[in-house]
Every structure is written in C-alpha cells, then in structure tokens.
Amino acid sequence: MSILFTHAYYLSDDPKEQKIMKPYPPLGLLYVSAYLKSKNIDNAVFDTTFSSQIAQLDYILEKQPKIICIYTNLMTKIEVIKLIKFLKTERYNFPKIVLGGPDVTYNVDNYLKAGADFLIIGEGEETTFELYNAILSGGNLNQVNGIAFIEDNQIIQTQARNKFKELDELPLPNREAINMQNYLATWKNNHGKSSMTISTQRGCPYTCKWCSTAVYGQSYRRRPANQVAEEMKMLKEKYHPDALWFVDDVFTVSHKWLIAFREEVMKQDAVIPFECITRAERLNDEILQLLKDVGCFRIWIGAESGSQTIIDAMDRRVDVNQVKKVIQDTNAMGIETGTFIMLGYPGETEKDITETIQYLKDANPTLYTITIAYPIKGTSLYNDIEHKITTQPDWETSTDREIDFKRTYSRKYYKYAVSKVVNEVEFHRAISKTSIKALKLKTKSILATGLMKLNK
Incomplete structure (x- = not known):
C-alpha cells in the first residue's frame, strides 16, 4: 500500500462522548480519499472511531504504507x-507522516518538531495529490503549494494554495472506504434514529473573533444545488438515514441557492429530515417555510451571548433581539431550535451573564449548549488576549482548551456561572410543571451563585 488515510479519535477513550453517542465519520478525510481515487491513486482509510490505537498500529504494521496521512x-x-x-520507529519502517486539518496552520513549528514530515495547510485534495506524486517520484517539494516541511534543519513553507473555486469538481466523499453502518447503528441504538453528515459549502464570510477559518478561509463557495440533491438521493437509497446534519457554517447564507435547493430536492425525491446551523439575519418567514418544506426539523441559530455588549466584542454583527425573535418565530413554525452560548469571553461581567439568562428564558430554544471561551491559535480572539495568557500548558500534552487568560473574574467563576445559567433556565421551564424539580433547580442555582461570588 502506498498511501493510508487515518485519524486519532477513539470513541472508547472518550467518556463524555460515550454518554452522548453521536459520532460522525471523518468527512474531510473521505473527501481527500475520494479525490485521490478519482486520480487513479489507490488508497485506504483506517477509521479509528470504533477502533483502538493498538488495532490501528497492527493494521499499519501489516499493510506497511509508504505515506500515512493523519487528520x-x-x-x-x-x-x-x-x-x-x-x-x-524502525518497527513501522519510518513511513512519511503527512498531517492535515485545522490545527496545523498556526502550529507549523510544533507539529514538524513533533515528528511530522509534511503539513498540508488549507484544503487537502489537490495538495495531497501533488505531494504524493512528489514524494514517490523524488520531485521538487518546493513546487508543491500549501505544504510545510523541514529541509537542512530549516522549516520550509511553500506558497499558499489557491482554494477550489468550483466545488462541483470535487468527487463525493469516499464513504465506501469505512463502515458507515457502525455510525448508523450507534445513532439508531442510542437515539432511535440514524444520522449522517453532508457538506454543501466551504468557507464562512463572517468575522466572529473566536472562530477559526484555518482550512477553508473567510470565503463562500458552494456546490450546485442539483449536485447536493443528487448526493441526498444517493444517501437516501444506499444508507437509509433517518436524518442528515449539514455541516456548513451558515446554511442559509444564500437565499437564491436555497430556492434552487428546494426545487432540486423536490424534483429528485431527495427529502430527508435534516438539521443545520445558520445566523438569525439569514432567516425570515419565507426561508423558514422553505426549509420546513424540504425536511428541516431543527435549526441551530448562533447567538453566543444574551448581552449585546459581548456580541459586539465578538464581532458577531447581529442584534441579540433579532436572534431572540428568530428563535421564537422558528419555534412557532414547528421547527426545533438550538443555540450556542459562550461564557467567560473577555470583558464579560455578571450583568452580561444575567442578560444571557434572560435571553435564554425569552427566546426559549429547544436545545442550547454552553462552553467557556477559550482562544484558538490563529483567531482574532487569540491575538487579542495573547498578552493576557496566564496558563500556557505544554503544547504536546494539552489543547487550546486548557489555555487560560486574565478575565473579568476567575475561570472557576465562569465554571459555576455555567451551572447557574443552566439551572436558572431549567427552573424557568420547570416551574409550571413539577414543583419538586423546580425547587431542586432553584437550589442548585443559588448554590452556583454563591460559588461564583467566592471565586470572583
């Protein structure tokens, strides 16, 4: 075997995900695998999600690939x-290690020093194809755009690669390379319905400071609507999923594309229930009805905070009241809603958290998730707070989630703030239903409030 694609996510080692059990396949790797396949380059994918590192290493030892591409x-x-x-090591015959993915762009030095032979920076399809040919033929690596490597003890980073302009040139992900039934069965057994992922666009035109655009850039490129509908039809007939998850950053960014999408999905009998992510200002009654017509059952509408002050600090460029109304309108349309909340953003105060609690009560999303803000290297947020970093753990044994910086209050304060937000919102929802449950939630909220004060 000349080239193998793999990753290093092991469900068996992830206690949190074992409680959630909503795994999805490595779609990016499957796109690159399909692209090489379209160029008549035989390749394999070792999917680690339901496997282990021991099994992965045994497979590599058996197949002895010359090049291993790791996401x-x-x-x-x-x-x-x-x-x-x-x-x-000698045991594995020193294969060439190629790394790609969002984390490499701003960690070139670290990954090369950790042992990678080559880094693919940005979109991987064309770069992997050219790098593969250069490695096997002994060609000039400096002529391969979009890579980094070490030569004569110096880090070489070649010219950035131009992004795909026409996404219809990309073959569909090579889903046949992995056992999709593992994913479908896991979803079905744990949630009563199966789910698959699908991508229609690359890039995001918005400027949120905490968000990384390391792979696809701040752009907007989209596959033709008829091609997306064809893929949905294929998934429907081959895998029979109960639902789809559109992985696009802002699914409704183009209303013109959505109109064409509805027409094609209906024409091709490709309707599958789906959920997606978007922004409030890219939704209105007509678009909500359009989405419902083609099977949308849940929309995740970004907010990040209930405080306009924090939303502006994030450069979200949206009105919190507009977000609230759109969530309410979506609920009224009979479509489930989800929203994302981030606590501990630079400058956030107790007043901002109180406003976030009220926002969640008023908007009443079906689902919401809460995280404590952390700076991803390469983002505007990281650049803004770099001089305020107080905890910078060892790079090889930690992640960006563990980086901490000087905030308005301590990080522990925001940990308890998450508890307060959840319990206050759930108390609001439970108060008219079960008095005992409501009392427990209120007690937890009061306890969290006290711990917040102790950890300011």
Missing part, C-alpha cells in the same frame, strides 16, 4: 502526536 484538530492532537511517535 488532526485540537481535540485529537494529543493522540495524533502519540501516534506519530510510534510510527517514526
């Missing part, structure tokens, strides 16, 4: 580095 992100980085150190 890495901030969540899997630690395991990726462990994997590299195993592979860079």
Whole structure:
C-alpha cells in the first residue's frame, strides 16, 4: 500500500462522548480519499472511531504504507502526536507522516518538531495529490503549494494554495472506504434514529473573533444545488438515514441557492429530515417555510451571548433581539431550535451573564449548549488576549482548551456561572410543571451563585 488515510479519535477513550453517542465519520478525510481515487491513486482509510490505537498500529504494521496521512484538530492532537511517535520507529519502517486539518496552520513549528514530515495547510485534495506524486517520484517539494516541511534543519513553507473555486469538481466523499453502518447503528441504538453528515459549502464570510477559518478561509463557495440533491438521493437509497446534519457554517447564507435547493430536492425525491446551523439575519418567514418544506426539523441559530455588549466584542454583527425573535418565530413554525452560548469571553461581567439568562428564558430554544471561551491559535480572539495568557500548558500534552487568560473574574467563576445559567433556565421551564424539580433547580442555582461570588 502506498498511501493510508487515518485519524486519532477513539470513541472508547472518550467518556463524555460515550454518554452522548453521536459520532460522525471523518468527512474531510473521505473527501481527500475520494479525490485521490478519482486520480487513479489507490488508497485506504483506517477509521479509528470504533477502533483502538493498538488495532490501528497492527493494521499499519501489516499493510506497511509508504505515506500515512493523519487528520488532526485540537481535540485529537494529543493522540495524533502519540501516534506519530510510534510510527517514526524502525518497527513501522519510518513511513512519511503527512498531517492535515485545522490545527496545523498556526502550529507549523510544533507539529514538524513533533515528528511530522509534511503539513498540508488549507484544503487537502489537490495538495495531497501533488505531494504524493512528489514524494514517490523524488520531485521538487518546493513546487508543491500549501505544504510545510523541514529541509537542512530549516522549516520550509511553500506558497499558499489557491482554494477550489468550483466545488462541483470535487468527487463525493469516499464513504465506501469505512463502515458507515457502525455510525448508523450507534445513532439508531442510542437515539432511535440514524444520522449522517453532508457538506454543501466551504468557507464562512463572517468575522466572529473566536472562530477559526484555518482550512477553508473567510470565503463562500458552494456546490450546485442539483449536485447536493443528487448526493441526498444517493444517501437516501444506499444508507437509509433517518436524518442528515449539514455541516456548513451558515446554511442559509444564500437565499437564491436555497430556492434552487428546494426545487432540486423536490424534483429528485431527495427529502430527508435534516438539521443545520445558520445566523438569525439569514432567516425570515419565507426561508423558514422553505426549509420546513424540504425536511428541516431543527435549526441551530448562533447567538453566543444574551448581552449585546459581548456580541459586539465578538464581532458577531447581529442584534441579540433579532436572534431572540428568530428563535421564537422558528419555534412557532414547528421547527426545533438550538443555540450556542459562550461564557467567560473577555470583558464579560455578571450583568452580561444575567442578560444571557434572560435571553435564554425569552427566546426559549429547544436545545442550547454552553462552553467557556477559550482562544484558538490563529483567531482574532487569540491575538487579542495573547498578552493576557496566564496558563500556557505544554503544547504536546494539552489543547487550546486548557489555555487560560486574565478575565473579568476567575475561570472557576465562569465554571459555576455555567451551572447557574443552566439551572436558572431549567427552573424557568420547570416551574409550571413539577414543583419538586423546580425547587431542586432553584437550589442548585443559588448554590452556583454563591460559588461564583467566592471565586470572583
């Protein structure tokens, strides 16, 4: 075997995900695999999600690939580095290690020093194809755009690669390379319905400071609506999923595209229930009805905070009242809603958190998630707070989530703030239903409030 694609996410090592059990396949790797396949380059994918590092290493030992391409992100980085150190030994015949993914762009030095031979910076399809040919033929690596490597003890980073302009040139992800039934069955057994992922666009035109655009850039490129509908039809007939998750950053960014999408999905009998993410200002009654017509059952509408002050600090460029109304309108349309909340953003105060609690009560999203803000290297947020970093753990054994910086209050304060927000919102929802449950929630909220004060 000349080239193998793999990653380092092991469900068996993730206690949190074992409680959630909503895994999805490595779609990016499957796109690159399909692209090489379209160029008549035979390749394999070792999907680690339902496997283990031991089984992965045994497979590599058996197949002896010359090149191993590994996807890495901030969540899997630690395991990726462990994997590299195993592979860079005589036992595995020193294969060329190629890394790609969002975490490499702003960590070039670190990943190369950790043992990677090459980094693919940005979109991976064309770069992997050209790098593969250069490695096997002994070609000039400096002529391969979008890579980084070490030569004569110097880090070389070649010219950035131009992004795909026409996404219809990309083949569909090579889903046949992995056992999709593992994912479908896991979803079905744990949630009563199966789900698959699908991508229609690359890039995001918005400027949120905390968000990384390391791979696809601040752009907007989209596959033709008829091609997306064809893929949905194929998934429907081949895999029979109960739902789809559109992984696009802002699914409704183009209303013109959505109109064409509805027409094609209906014409091709490709309707599958789906959920997506978007922004409030890209929704209105007509678009909500359009989405409902083609099977949308849940929309995640970004807010990040209930405080306009914090939203402006994030450069979200949206009115919190507009977000609230759109969530309410979506609920009224019979479509479930979800929203994302981030606490501990630079400058956030107790007043901002109180406003966030009220926002969640008023908007009443079906689902919401809460995280404590952390700076991803390469983002505007990281650049803004770099001089305020108070905790910078060892890079190889930690992730960006563990970086801490000087905030209005301590990080522990915001940990308890998460508890307060959840319990206050759930108390609001439960108060008219079960008095005992409501009392427990209120007690937890009061306790969290007290702990917040102790940890300011």
